[in-house]
Structures are given as structure tokens and as C-alpha cells.
Amino acid sequence: MKSLIYPCKTIAQNSDRSVGFEFEYSNLEIEDTANIIAKNYGGEIKIINPYNYKIYTSIGTFKVLMDFGFLSNSKLKELNKEIGLEIDEDTIEKIEEIIAQIGKSLVPYELTTPPLKFTQINEAHNIKELLRKNGAQGTRANLLYAFGMHINPEARELNIETILSDLRAFFILYNFIRDTLDIDITRRLTTYIDPFDTAYILKVLDFDYRPTMSEFIDDYIAYNPTRNRALDLLPLLTFIDESRVREKLPDEKIGKRPTYHYRLPDSRVDETAWSPCFAWNSWVLIETLSADIENQNRLADLMYKYIETPWNLLQRDKFEQEVNEWVQKSIKYL
Numbered sequence: 001m002k003s004l005i006y007p008c009k010t011i012a013q014n015s016d017r018s019v020g021f022e023f024e025y026s027n028l029e030i031e032d033t034a035n036i037i038a039k040n041y042g043g044e045i046k047i048i049n050p051y052n053y054k055i056y057t058s059i060g061t062f063k064v065l066m067d068f069g070f071l072s073n074s075k076l077k078e079l080n081k082e083i084g085l086e087i088d089e090d091t092i093e094k095i096e097e098i099i100a101q102i103g104k105s106l107v108p109y110e111l112t113t114p115p116l117k118f119t120q121i122n123e124a125h126n127i128k129e130l131l132r133k134n135g136a137q138g139t140r141a142n143l144l145y146a147f148g149m150h151i152n153p154e155a156r157e158l159n160i161e162t163i164l165s166d167l168r169a170f171f172i173l174y175n176f177i178r179d180t181l182d183i184d185i186t187r188r189l190t191t192y193i194d195p196f197d198t199a200y201i202l203k204v205l206d207f208d209y210r211p212t213m214s215e216f217i218d219d220y221i222a223y224n225p226t227r228n229r230a231l232d233l234l235p236l237l238t239f240i241d242e243s244r245v246r247e248k249l250p251d252e253k254i255g256k257r258p259t260y261h262y263r264l265p266d267s268r269v270d271e272t273a274w275s276p277c278f279a280w281n282s283w284v285l286i287e288t289l290s291a292d293i294e295n296q297n298r299l300a301d302l303m304y305k306y307i308e309t310p311w312n313l314l315q316r317d318k319f320e321q322e323v324n325e326w327v328q329k330s331i332k333y334l
Contacts (some may be wrong), residue, residue: 017154018115020259021124021276022175024108024147024267025136032110033064036130059123060114066107074294087226108147108267113309115154124276131269138274146190149267150277152259152282158240160213163233164204165296166260169289170231171201172299176323177264179268184266189240193263197223198307202296205304207297217241221248226317232261 033051034045043057051066083264111131116123121173139147142243156162174195200223204210211219217237225248227234238245265279289296302322306315 009281014204017122017156019154019280020115020152021113021149022148022152023111023128023131023136023140023276024149025111025131025269025270026108026147027143028109028131028134028136029045030064030066030109032134033109033131033136034062036134037062037064037111037127041132047334054327057114059116061118062114063110063112104132108145115152121280122277124280128269128274128276132272136269138269138271138324139187141270143186144254146184146187146192147267148187148263149265149269149279151262151265151276151283152235152257153262154259155236156287158258160211162290163236164209164211164216165290165293167204167231167233168300169286169296171196171204172296172303172323173282173286173289173327174230175320176327177285178203181265181278181282182242183264189264191228194226194228196229202226202304202307204306205300207300213240214244216249216271217244221245225249225252227252227254227261228263230262230264232263235259235261285327285331289326292326292330295330299323299326 020285030051030053033053035056037043037057038045041059041062042057043055043062046054046056048054049297053064055062055064109126113124114128137145138147156165166208183193198217203219203223218231220237224233231307232243234249234252234254236259237258239258241255262279262283265276265282268274289299299319299322301314302319306312306319309315
């Protein structure tokens, strides 16, 4: 099987849309990352706290932080005020430093790009190269690094037909993309990119499943009351109907935005041969199948049948063969 290759491909439909990238990495301090971005994009740095920086640049606002809300959101200081512990500022800072030092072996730093127009998507590769050349380490640098690169593509339309079609296409192509991108085994074993429940996949693939948006949101949350999915829809669904989502998930931290949260890809920022465009191109693949309704329906039917009869290896083989043939015919960069 050939690999998805650089450069980033474009999507013809609604090409004025934008997409954001989130890189998880280690071995490059937050302050150093901020300075590198500011130097290369002409930016002004704002320090929220020692573990949370913003960089205002010519192409938009970057964020770089320690991916641990207790530190990046100054939770210890909040707790100190709420409970009245009367811990002085110097002591709080020392406690935070100790926590940060302990957490460095497990908790990644995260660099979030501003939304990039589709004409700017190759900038994601340039940003990755800045990280690599300055010593950042990615997913495979350590067995404990379950680091991901998340992609936040703006949804084509905010209607139930489009969202349902995109999700079906993702389900159909999931195994192909997972194998093509060669997702790290450590990440597969964590809960961060848990696969969807089989019962929910069958529900979505069923041609008789024609929910309203409200019904879809209720069903999605009933089966997926978590952010930990390879394709997280909660930010998008919160943007569409915030009160409905927050009523059902009052304790889940969800930022609303009109984008999908594609969490599957690794973050191999230290590897010369790797590019974020590999992962982006896999998203292009999903949208391509989503727009190809005839083939999507055909492949959904095959997938439904093989999931219903998992002992039927011939049915599974037929489905996988048909997916591969569709990819080869449809995507020229494979």
C-alpha cells in the first residue's frame, strides 16, 4: 500500500474554508517555541502564565502551552482563592514548577496554529519543520509519548445531511486510514483515540437512520459522552446547539467551534520524512467519499453486512478490497 504523500491536497468544495492544526511534542520549552514562532512570523508574545503563551503574528494567533489544564489554566491559584488556603505566590510557583518537572515525561507541550485558509495549508508543514529543526520530539521518540496531531477542519455545511455523510465516510475509511498512517501502537492502547462503539457504527451506517439534528446530537452523546474519539464531534455539536450538549455533558470541557476535531494522526514532528500533510490528505479522502454518495452508499452497505456477520471473512475481505479499489480510482496522490 502506498503512503499519502506531501504536499497537502486541496478540497474544491467551499475552498474558502479554514483549518487549524495542533502539534503535541516534547523537548522544546514553551518559551523557546514562542520565540521561534515570533521570529519566523513576525509576532508579539503574550505570557498568560509560565505554561501558557499566545503569539500574535501576521497569519493569526498561535497558542503554545503545557497540555495540562491544572498548570496552563492556573488552577492552583484559583483553588487557593476559592478554598482560602492562603498560600503565597512564590510557594504556588514553586509547587507548579515541581508539577511541571514531574509531568514533562508524560505531558506534552501543544502548539496550536491559527486557522489557515486552504490556500495556506502547506504552512502546517513549515511549522512542523521549525519544531523539528529546533529539537522537538514527537510520538515515536519515547514509548511513553502518546502524542497526537489534531486537525480542526471547518465543516462544509452545518446541516445534518452533511455531518452524517462525513461521519459515514470516516467509518468506512477508518481502517484504511489507520493502517496507511501507521498509527503508533502506544496511542492505539490509550483511551485518547478510542474507536467508536460497534452498535453506534451500525446505527449510523443504517440507511434508515435519518435523524433530525437534535436526535443526532442526543444519539451521539448517548454513545460517545467523551472527547476521546478518533473523530470528536463535540466541539461542532456544541457550536450548533450549545445548551443541548452542555445539559447532557455539564462537566466535559468542550470549546465550541464550527469544526470537526480529527484526533487520529500521530505527531511525528522530529521525523524528516513525516509531514502533517499526510494526515491532512487523509481528511481530504474522507470528504471525497462523503461527496461521492453513490459509492459511499455501496461501501456502507458492504461494511454493515460484514460487521453484522464478523465470522464471514469473505464479506470483510470484499469490503476491504472495494475500499482499496475506490481509493485507487479516486485519489491520484496515492
